[in-house]
Amino acid sequence: MKQSPNTQAVRIQTPRTDQKEHSTPLFLTSSFCFDSAEEMRATFAGELENNIYSRFENPNAQEFIDKMCALEGTESGFATASGMSAIFSCFMTFLNAGDHLVSCSSVFGSTHTIITKFFKRWNIDYSYADLNDPDSWESLIKPNTKMIYVETPTNPGLDIVDLEWLGRLAKKHNVILVVDNCFATPILQRPADYGADLVLHSATKWLDGQGRVLGGIIVGRKDLIHEIYLFSRNTGPSISPFNAWLLSKSLETLDVRIQRHCDNAEALVKALDGHPKLNSIKYPFHPSHPMYEIAKKQMKRGGGLVTFDLKGGLESGKNFLDALEMLTLTSNLGDTRSIASHPASTTHAKLTPEEQLAVGITPGLIRISVGIESIEDIKADILQALEKS
Numbered sequence: 001m002k003q004s005p006n007t008q009a010v011r012i013q014t015p016r017t018d019q020k021e022h023s024t025p026l027f028l029t030s031s032f033c034f035d036s037a038e039e040m041r042a043t044f045a046g047e048l049e050n051n052i053y054s055r056f057e058n059p060n061a062q063e064f065i066d067k068m069c070a071l072e073g074t075e076s077g078f079a080t081a082s083g084m085s086a087i088f089s090c091f092m093t094f095l096n097a098g099d100h101l102v103s104c105s106s107v108f109g110s111t112h113t114i115i116t117k118f119f120k121r122w123n124i125d126y127s128y129a130d131l132n133d134p135d136s137w138e139s140l141i142k143p144n145t146k147m148i149y150v151e152t153p154t155n156p157g158l159d160i161v162d163l164e165w166l167g168r169l170a171k172k173h174n175v176i177l178v179v180d181n182c183f184a185t186p187i188l189q190r191p192a193d194y195g196a197d198l199v200l201h202s203a204t205k206w207l208d209g210q211g212r213v214l215g216g217i218i219v220g221r222k223d224l225i226h227e228i229y230l231f232s233r234n235t236g237p238s239i240s241p242f243n244a245w246l247l248s249k250s251l252e253t254l255d256v257r258i259q260r261h262c263d264n265a266e267a268l269v270k271a272l273d274g275h276p277k278l279n280s281i282k283y284p285f286h287p288s289h290p291m292y293e294i295a296k297k298q299m300k301r302g303g304g305l306v307t308f309d310l311k312g313g314l315e316s317g318k319n320f321l322d323a324l325e326m327l328t329l330t331s332n333l334g335d336t337r338s339i340a341s342h343p344a345s346t347t348h349a350k351l352t353p354e355e356q357l358a359v360g361i362t363p364g365l366i367r368i369s370v371g372i373e374s375i376e377d378i379k380a381d382i383l384q385a386l387e388k389s
């Protein structure tokens, strides 16, 4: 009987050992054994599919991958130690000296650093397209363009890229389309359904959802994932069995957690709409979002992140953080506990005000990762802190 992706995220399980355990054990082992020299030879020769070494594969990693493939609707995957190692492995597997990447400046800060600062070392070229001008993207694709890389919704600007349109564009030019689906999660959006060849995540965020471990994953077309596997088993970004075990358990509750995060985010948006201390509020499913129609088309709900712009700018942003009593000040998101951050004075403080504005960061921008606490407590803390901002 074919099960739904959410049931598969609960039920996919490593085959039971002879201990008859109900919950998957932790395979905390660096390597795996062979019964004979012939079995070992044949496994190394690729004639038999057996576990060899946890840098290559591990049952806990495989369970996490299988659940993510079910959720994202993809054929195959490879799990990594962090979101950044997933992104870096993806770039390094496919981009050679002389190749070109199309992306946009609204990508996660470390991804932006790899593209703009490190790519030069390997003679990899890039062009940043304008998110607000989709017509311009095609003109940036050159004969040596190998990959289009986007994030949607973006961090921290919550901008949206039209995946249906981008999937068609990538196919037309035979370019690999990679989508960072960290903010939406497969519960709200499945980029592979729109033609993304590879979908990746910082599992550190919503997939774990409880702020405990770093992890990453790339899922997608089997032939491409095989290339990533061959590159990664030699270069070593693989996930630890412990983190994979924990992330696989986390996926059992992903759907219920994301629904609650969305319920709370929607209620928070309602409470903040038109607040006198705010210039604006941004949420993918708020009609004032510039890409509201696209968000509605490709996402099931608006997600757990909300941003707003304080009229009082930089100082107000700092005052707001200092006045919070329950929300945590921490540089993470996607946690059961609500988190507030002020990009202009923290993560993006090194950028000039012009550079900040170019990636959608105003001096008074506050990002809230809405947790699953009682919404009344979340609203009360944010509203009292706004009064003091």
Ligand SMILES: Cc1ncc(COP(=O)(O)O)c(C=O)c1O
Pocket (backbone or CB within 6 Å): 082, 083, 084, 085, 108, 151, 155, 180, 182, 183, 201, 202, 203, 204, 205, 214, 215, 216
């Ligand atoms: C959208 C996005 N992609 C990638 C990353 C990097 O993930 P990690 O911190 O797990 O390396 C982050 C981290 O915040 C992120 O928000």
